[in-house]
Amino acid sequence: MSNKAVIIDGVRSPIGTKGSPMIGMRSDEIAGQVIKGLLDRNKELDVNLIEDVSLGCAFPEGPTGMLVARGASILAGIPETAAANVINRYCGSAMTSLHMISSAIEAGDIEVGIAGGVEDMFTIPQGGFAPDFNVKLAEEDYYISMGEGAELLADELDISREEQEEFSFSSHDKAVAARDAGKFDNEIVPITLEDGTVIDKDSGPRTPDKEKIKSLNPAFRADGTVTAATSSPFQLELQQC
Numbered sequence: 001m002s003n004k005a006v007i008i009d010g011v012r013s014p015i016g017t018k019g020s021p022m023i024g025m026r027s028d029e030i031a032g033q034v035i036k037g038l039l040d041r042n043k044e045l046d047v048n049l050i051e052d053v054s055l056g057c058a059f060p061e062g063p064t065g066m067l068v069a070r071g072a073s074i075l076a077g078i079p080e081t082a083a084a085n086v087i088n089r090y091c092g093s094a095m096t097s098l099h100m101i102s103s104a105i106e107a108g109d110i111e112v113g114i115a116g117g118v119e120d121m122f123t124i125p126q127g128g129f130a131p132d133f134n135v136k137l138a139e140e141d142y143y144i145s146m147g148e149g150a151e152l153l154a155d156e157l158d159i160s161r162e163e164q165e166e167f168s169f170s171s172h173d174k175a176v177a178a179r180d181a182g183k184f185d186n187e188i189v190p191i192t193l194e195d196g197t198v199i200d201k202d203s204g205p206r207t208p209d210k211e212k213i214k215s216l217n218p219a220f221r222a223d224g225t226v227t228a229a230t231s232s233p234f235q236l237e238l239q240q241c
């Protein structure tokens with residue numbers, strides 16, 4: 001009989017955006033607190049049974065380098081007998097970590113594992129600290145940003161700027177309403193800063209200033225339709241399950 005992988009819990013840190021008190025805190029410290037929070041709310045799990053910790057990370061450099069999954073698990077109090085790995089599949093990195101842990105359980109290689117993702121888009125520049133581009137790949141448009149990709153999709157699918165902005169307004173309104181109603185509270189592990197300040201709410205969602213949003217210039221192409229208001233924000237966060 002084959003093994004069956006089951007997710008028993010899932011948590012995350014608050015999402016820190018520009019101006020958040022979390023900015024400047026090390027990613028491995030945040031990751032360690034989130035893993036510790038996950039273990040604290042599942043005390044029936046013997047930490048000695050954890051055999052692998054996998055974290056997805058698009059740019060495993062700087063504070064997310066040096067096998068951040070291993071460092072975070074040690075900070076969380078997981079025994080050194082547990083292995084660790086870091087996976088890069090860009091925006092699909094954390095999901096790939098989940099797939100790896102699930103597959104390892106179903107294959108009988110391990111019985112208990114932790115999967116998640118970690119990213120620090122403030123400390124680590126886009127492209128990493130020392131990007132080295134291949135000219136041939138550049139000529140094939142291999143190096144394309146998410147914003148440029150959004151512009152291509154907007155052209156291909158005929159999505160107007162007005163439609164993008166209306167979606168953005170709706171998205172923020174829903175997120176603010178959900179946050180204020182406490183719908184994210186059960187999934188967020190509060191993060192304690194060095195000065196003792198506790199962060200337990202996302203700083204990302206906010207009530208849209210519609211007139212300001214409509215006045216913004218395109219962010220990626222002079223004649224484009226994607227602006228800073230309809231793009232993904234820079235974030236600092238850690239997710240675990």
